[in-house]
Amino acid sequence: MPASVTAHIVSYLELMPGVLATPATLEAMLKHIKNDRLVMTGGGTRTAPEHGVVMQIKNYNTQKLCLPVEVRGPYIEEGEEDIWASDYLTSEEYPLTQDGLLRAIVESKETIADIRKRGLCPTCEADEPPRKRLKGPGMPKCCGCSLGDMMGV
Ligand SMILES: [Zn+2]
Numbered sequence: 001m002p003a004s005v006t007a008h009i010v011s012y013l014e015l016m017p018g019v020l021a022t023p024a025t026l027e028a029m030l031k032h033i034k035n036d037r038l039v040m041t042g043g044g045t046r047t048a049p050e051h052g053v054v055m056q057i058k059n060y061n062t063q064k065l066c067l068p069v070e071v072r073g074p075y076i077e078e079g080e081e082d083i084w085a086s087d088y089l090t091s092e093e094y095p096l097t098q099d100g101l102l103r104a105i106v107e108s109k110e111t112i113a114d115i116r117k118r119g120l121c122p123t124c125e126a127d128e129p130p131r132k133r134l135k136g137p138g139m140p141k142c143c144g145c146s147l148g149d150m151m152g153v
Helices: 003-012 023-036 098-118 122-126 143-150
Strands: 014-016 038-044 049-056 066-072 088-095
Touching (some): 003 014, 023 038, 023 098, 049 098, 066 098, 088 098, 122 143
Antiparallel strands (some): 049 066, 066 088
């Protein structure tokens, strides 16, 4: 197989540069999450908020363990202290297995990359008070503003 093809395939199996998604790395991460039961990563600071991800063990005392994962945007709503009080952008539930964790990591990473690429709705940001809404996929404004534009209102 050509080296460029191999490098491309390997890039999909990297959790981060230089760390491959192997059974050993995934098991170590699962153990960490199981021990802590609640993992909050990212979030930035009050003056420089960043995206954040919350993972937690659900149904810890039963046989049906699962891994709910929420992705939060870098927005602090009025009256809140940090991004963790804001609404989630996505909320998914994964099996508490190596495959489930890998899906959770890959999908959260894709969500954050997509949101960074899309950016915020300029019309909502110009409102008073400003609102932070994401542009719709492939749209110049958020879904609400785009819907109005589509209907000519
Ligand atoms: Zn808008």
